[in-house]
Amino acid sequence: MAQNQRPRSILESLGEEIVRIITPVSICMFMVVLLVSVLNSSSSSSSSASVSSIATIAYAETSTDSSWDKFLGALLNSLVFVAVVTVVTFVLVLLFYLRCTKFLKLYMGFSAFVVLGFMGGEIALFLIEDFSIPIDCITFMVVLFNFAAVGVLAVFMSKMAIIVTQGYLIVIGMLVAYWFTLLPEWTTWVLLVALALYDLAAVLLPVGPLRLLVELAISRDEDIPALVYEARPVTYNDSGPMDGVAQRKVWRDRRGEDLNDGSNSNSNTNYVFVDNVDSGSNTLSNSNAVLDSNSDSNTLVSGYNDASLVGAEEGRVPERDAELSVPLIDRRMIIQPQQQEDAVSSESLMLEGIGLGSSGAIKLGLGDFIFYSVLVGRAAMYDFMTVYACYLAIIAGLGVTLVLLALYRKALPALPVSIALGVLFYLLTRFLLEVFVVQCSLNLLMF
């Protein structure tokens, strides 16, 4: 009878979890590549020169400068941008420390509205102009307003269908990523590298703002009010009935982390279940209630079946394989607010970094979506060959990050590995592979 309990091996469930995080990343990248190729092929590249933003405040790239000048200018731009982002992140940490959660949520709802409404509207206008779609302004305004308002509700204000929330998060990532691809070329690449380094520092250094934020959130067991994509947790179909939906703790207990898997899985498991038993009713009066009363709409609800069954596996597996036992049950993510170009910034909007909620679902910050898509979008501006290479590189980097997450079981930055591989593959493809492939094709040798 025990065999009925485990319909899948841990490898299958692990694979499904990974697929559930790679799929949205791929969709976001694909949409950005689509947008880039549709909108940039129809209009000339002269429009990129008119984009002035906080990322080009120090140096506006023109096509007549020498490479070295462009590089220095890009470096300057990136430093300015990273400095702004650092300041903003520290402000966010301060606000979170002072428990201004309501303000943060309102601000982020507002930013989400701006991104969806204004940037979504602008991109829609680009498309309308390019394809001469005969839509009138009334319909357009109504549709746009609907789209933006429901997006804000889905992402921040209410509990909505998981797929709707995920869809809107992907759309937000896509819109911001498209915007970033409008920056000048050198600036974009140097900015990506600079942000990857910043992410590494901010998450792993003890003084890094993101690490402080995560530590604060863990100590209070609160959810960080920011944009994070959470993959749907893997459910097991033959789980027992649940009396109502249980609340869970946002962060898994820390004391489980320090000991090794084998000895501690059971206490981890028990902790999870104790929490569940306490939360018989669905009200916030649960003593283990996750969040404080302000964020009433943000109570995280998960099928405790999943946690219980995964936990049960966790209890059993260590006898066999202590290393592989609980790859996905761990802590959380890193955040990195990103500042947007306009004064109406959505700085605390995007998150980067990868981590795990206590239900075992993988969480990936929206900043990661954005910068992966920026890299691929930029690659698309050159040729599709670079797109394929960079896509594979980024997915490989994401896989490596997930493995590291399973190994180290703490919040990790998701940008560095993927961006490093992506940039490397872009350069290799552009300067080496393309020449090779083109010559082979011209001489009818291959391809």
Added chain:
Amino acid sequence: METGSDTHPANPNPNPNLNILNNRNPSPSRNSVISGTSPVWPTIDGPLGLSEEDSLSYARRFYKFGFAMLPWLWAVNCFYFWPVLRHSRSFPHIYRYVVRSAVGFAVFTALLSSWALTFAIGGDRLFGSVWDQLVMYNLAERLGLTGWS
């Protein structure tokens, strides 16, 4: 392991704490005993979604907010509570709001699409010079909306 209702598949588990979970009886408003299947959840997310009490307040809230020119919110409401539409007898209160949302969405969409199609297909011939003033790409050009200010 509960011995009462036999509606759930056997759920053996070495962990004793889990049995406390499984011993809970489903609430009487669920049709599980009658239908012989797992309890029906009001939301499309199933056990990951809302409970029944929360669902009522959410359905009501979405319905009321939809009146602020948000038919898409009504559509999302219907999508989210799709099981309610299918098993209307299990959730009488939620069903009322969801049905009204569906009706509202249908009416609004009919109106909006008829206007949009008339505008698109009729074009210049029907509206005359007003068409050029109303169409979006001209408006965007005139107001300079695509200048990435």
